[in-house]
Structures are given as C-alpha cells and as structure tokens.
Amino acid sequence: MMHDDIARQVADRVNAARLIESIDALAAFGARDDGGVNRPALGERDIEARRFLIERARALGCSVSVDACANLFIRRDGDTALAPVMTGSHIDTQPTGGKLDGCYGVLAGFEVLAALNDANVRTRRPLEVAIWTNEEGTRFSPGAMGSSAFVEPSRMTRYADVRDVDGVTLRAALDAHHAAFPELGARGSHDAAHAFVELHIEQGPQLENAGVPLAVVSGIQGVRWYALHCAGTAAHAGTTPMPLRRDAMTLAIALHRELDGVAHELGRDDTRVTFGRWNVEPNSINTIPSAVTFIVDFRHPDARVLAAFDERAHAIAQRHGARLEALFSHAPVAFDAAVLSRIDDACRALDANALHLTSGAFHDAMYLAQHCASGMLFVPSRGGISHNPAEATDAGHLVLGARVLAHCLTTLCND
C-alpha cells in the first residue's frame, strides 16, 4: 500500500461524532453558565481535565509522560525508535474563554490516534500528542510557558518563581500537578522531534470572509509592544488658559496620530496596529491630565518593517519628549517549507480548499519552530470571535481540519 493511500485511509477513519463528543466532554471541566469555559492553567479544573485526557489516552493504548513544566506527551509508538512526529496544543483557557481555543488541536490529535487505531495502521515513527501548559498566560505570565520551556529548558529557572494573582508560584502549582499524577514518568528523549504540526482555530475573520474552510499557516507575525509615557501638569480645567497648559492627553493623542500614520506607511496592508490600553491620571473630568500611558501593539510579518517601526517610534517619542518603554517583542516566525508542503499535499489529497495566511496570534508552534520543522493549520472562527464564550466553528470545518491533520501526520510518521 502506498503511503498516500494509508494516509487517506486514516483520514477516512476520523469520526465526526467522536470528535465533537470529545470537545463537549472536555468543555465540561470549568464550564461557564454562558456556554464558555474558564479553566486556568494547573488549577483544579485543569487537573481534572488532564486526568480525563490521560484516561482516554490509556484507553487508546498510548503511554503518557510529563516534563518539568507539566507538559503532557501522549505517545503512540511507531515501528522504529526514530524521532517522533508531534502535534497538539493547550487546554488552559481565558477566564471568559470558549471550547475550541487550544482544545480543538489537542482533541483532533486524540482523534488521529483513534483513527490510526481504527485503521489498524502502524507507523514508522512514533506520534506524540502534546498538551502544552499555560499557553494563555492568564494565570502565570508570560504565555506559552510550557512550549517555550520545552524548547529551552533553562527558562524554568525564571518561570518557577512566577506567581498568580493569589500569590501561588508556578513551582507550587507544578508540585500540585506532580502530586495529582505521581505515576507519570518523565519524557525520556530530549532529541529534536521530526516535525510538529499544530491545528488551531483561526481566531480571526479571514477564512470566513474568504469562504475557505482551511488555511495553511506560513508563519506568525512579529510583534512589538511599546508603552508611551506622556507627562503633563495637573491643573484646573476651568482656570488654566490653553497656552499655559501642559496636557498629557493632548501629547498622547499627537503621539497616537504619528505612530498610527507610521504603522500604516511602513507596513501597508499587512500592518496590524492597536492602541488597546490607556491609563489617564488623575482621570477627572475637570482636571488637566498629568500623566497618560498608552500601549501600541504593532504586528507585521516582515522583520525589516518591525525594525523600521522601532526606529521611527523612538524618534517620535524623543521629538515629543515622551518616554518610550519597550515592553515585549517577538520576531516573525516562518514555518518550515517542507512541513507546509505536506499540509498542502494533505489538503489536495482530501479535495479541501485552503489558502495560505500568516497567523496574527501567538501559538505554541511559535516556540516549537525553534525545536523542529513545524507548521500550522487553521479552521475558520465563526464571526472571527475568540477568547469569548461565543467562540465557535462549524462542525464540518472541525472534522475537515482533523482529517487533514490525520493525513499529514500519517505521512510525516512514515518519513
């Protein structure tokens, strides 16, 4: 039997009802009254959800191991001891999260394991479904802790002391996880995986707008976050003539105007620029603002554009006498061409229409790309909505995504 035929056979064993049932079953852990999910990383509900998935993994005949950041690895052995193919995502959610962000990728991975079993297919390489810890970064900051610590284990020294809002350290949360699952062995190999493919909802409106059910994700935009600190002098709104004012909001709005203009000028149609957070002091109706801090989130797939924006933003702040503070930056990620072409092949083999796009959101695959050849696949988000109880994807799209994943993981496992 040709590899392509095997991959097709596995994809055909993807079971729509079983996939949808698993999404609803996982969503019960931390279910919100509004239909959403609230499941903070390594909290009680996350531990229960992990127990549920570990039991399912064992029922599928898989072994389960864990690493220093409580990432779980559900392994289906291959015929050889070659480097495994990996898939997966995360199961922690935003406080007002939905059922799909992260969970869909993990559960589609489980569905591929079941489909491989049902098709009675043995692969050359092992297949591992990873559950990455604390991707959202809501309980412990920063996000993507699990995947970044997997790729660069020395990060754990810093991460261990991070505290949640209740003062609980990541170290203590990891101890609690260990106490809950004392039987789990440590993941053996630290060799690079053969490939990593992450299936995720788009969390944006582009697929829906284009009327296309899948996207092969060519990379992840780079991002820069800057805080602009604007100083003024608090004074009475009624008694201070305009020429004698030093109004921090007037300064902030002038900066906003220039930064917004430069973002569009440099980045053209690929620019995404957002001024989402503003802090105004004293924030009183009749007092001239003494201090305004706002944050600009600038994203672009081209590292040269990000560097040019960086330079212009510093110059603008300096010219206006504002203080620019660089809060966060991440370089654009280009996924592996060979992995992307395998995903393209899988789409074609299953007659699934797909477009190529750059991810605007971060994902665990952003870090995995530093570890092994990686790629991503998106299904549409209804209305582009995510991080919201209303997060939804048509069942047909969810099933199609899992079928393409099954196809390309099977071929990668037989490399």
Next chain:
Amino acid sequence: MMHDDIARQVADRVNAARLIESIDALAAFGARDDGGVNRPALGERDIEARRFLIERARALGCSVSVDACANLFIRRDGDTALAPVMTGSHIDTQPTGGKLDGCYGVLAGFEVLAALNDANVRTRRPLEVAIWTNEEGTRFSPGAMGSSAFVEPSRMTRYADVRDVDGVTLRAALDAHHAAFPELGARGSHDAAHAFVELHIEQGPQLENAGVPLAVVSGIQGVRWYALHCAGTAAHAGTTPMPLRRDAMTLAIALHRELDGVAHELGRDDTRVTFGRWNVEPNSINTIPSAVTFIVDFRHPDARVLAAFDERAHAIAQRHGARLEALFSHAPVAFDAAVLSRIDDACRALDANALHLTSGAFHDAMYLAQHCASGMLFVPSRGGISHNPAEATDAGHLVLGARVLAHCLTTLCND
C-alpha cells in the same frame, strides 16, 4: 468722617499676623502629613473646625445662626435692621486639598469683623460672614450645595437623600451637625441680602503670569460637560485585519479631534477645553477596544458660544454614530456692575493694582448672584496650583486681599 475715610481706617486695622495665624489654626483640623488639608463637608473634622470658628465668632461679639443646609452665618449687627451685606466662602476641602481654597475667604471675613471691632466702627447695615456647606462636592454631589440651597431652598428635597461613598445621607450628616450645635438658632430673615462679596484664591496662573496682586472677577464662565460613548467590537489585535475592525478608540480619537477643533474655532482665546476622563474597555494591550467613553469639559464666558458648541457637538456625535450624553451645564454668570465698581474703588483707594478676569472655576458666588448683587475678588495662586497640598499664596497678597475686602464691605455696609 467720610465713608471712604472709615473704610480706609478699617482696612488699616487688618492685622497680617492675626490673619495668617487664623489660616494655620483652621488648617489644623484635618491636617495632612504633606502640609495639605483633608476635611470633608460635615465630617468630624469639619464639625470641629466649625466649633472653633463659632467660638472665635462669639469672642468677636457676633451672633451665629444656621439654616437647613447647615450654612453658618456669623453676624455683626448694624445700626439699622436693613438687609445685611454678606461675605464668606466654604471650609470643606478636596481630599488632597490645601489651606486656602474657600478657607481664605471665610477667614478674611473674620479678619474684617475683627478689624471693624478694632477700629471701633459701627456700620449702618449688618455684616454677615457665611460658611457655605459642601462647596467642593467631594463628599456629597453636586458641589455648592449650601449656597445653592440657600438661594433656592426647595433644592433641599433632592439634596437630603444624596449619599456619600459610605452610604451616609446628607440628611443624616445634617442631623449630626444639629446634634453637635443644638444651641444655634435658625437664621431669621429670608429677605435678599444687600450684596455678597466673595474673596478667593485664583486657582489659576493668570495673576501670577501678569504680575498683578488682585483681580476683580467680572463673572464665571459657563460650562458644558458631555460624555461621548463610542462603541466598537472587541477582537484580537493580531488576527483582525485593519479594514475589518470596529475600533472604539479610533472612533474616540476622531471625535476628540473634531470637538477640539470646534472648541477653538468657536471660542477663540476664551475657550477652555479639557478631555480629562477616559474609560477604555476592555483596556487590554492586545484586544481592540470595544467601548470608549470620554468626557469633554468646555467652558466659555459667552452663552452664545456655549450654545453653538452644543449644536456642533451633537452633530459631530451623530455623524460618527457615537452617543452624546449631556452630563452637566451651567450658564455663564455676570456679576453685578455696581458691586464690581465698589471692589474697583476699594482697590484704587488702597493703591492696589487689579485686573479684571472671568473665573474659570465655580464658586458659591455663582449661586449668590441669583440672590443679590454679587461680586468676587481674587488673589494669586502660586504656580496656579490648587486642589493640592502645595496650594499657596504670598502672605502679602493674602493681606492685601483682606484689606480690599475690608474696604469694600465697609462701604457697602454704609449704603
């Protein structure tokens, strides 16, 4: 003896040391560690301060009465039962207030009472120093409660149920005041006063900038407060292409630009426009704002300009699909020409340089102007600073203001 000579004689009896001592003595009630004062209206410290002033008033041979809003009236009888001349201000402060806002006007009134005694002058009309309750509006909203209720007693029906942040009603606070001073009689006359003159710190930088020690205040600017409610759709800052966004902050900044432009176009040099309060939802770095509300505070001495701004602001909001909410409005006040000329005369008689200006801040005199012929006199604020522990005025300016007040009250009392 000519009236002018008598007024000069009283002004000369203004005692600098006694005036400064009284300012420091009153500031002890609610003194802050940073040199400022925190004395909420009708709170414990305000009651103690009132007890201190009532004792001083009696020591000066004056009678003290009270009205329904706990305004206190310190009365020095005249030779006749003609309508009294009034002066005074308030002694409640901002939470981070200074020693002078309001207090200076009250204590200068006390100093005039003492100077009249020292000069052994009997006036034709009675002189009353009023202490208006809750001018700041910090404990109970709105401000200028005492003076507005004095002028329009029916307001008490509404005011009585207003609660402070701890849920205490004004009614309960007034009961506590009554319990503290059960011996105070109700103010007898409800006839209009002959005139009201309020001495106050400028709370702005104009006198200091002009190098002039006094201002005769020709009126109080009118003001309009509008909230602009801008709606957007929360979405991911990374995944949502610019043309598909509905960004509430982008809308708010477009509105700000137009409103700011119209304010300057209509009001020219007399415009004062402030955008001091901003509320951004969800105020997250990487989420497109779903709602922004900001407030515009527009002030101008000309009622026609205020009306034109009103019309333009409504049109701008409508054109942009934003909701405009009118929060507060007060018409400009023009003080009484005859009272102003008496203040001018007093300045001239004492060789004090004075300019004329319009008050940008509200004062109790704004309401008293509806009750009787009224006017105001300002002394400079160092650095234009007020509502701040650093609030200060040179001692020489404080004394000069009290001398001019003594002069013009004496002449008004002999009308």
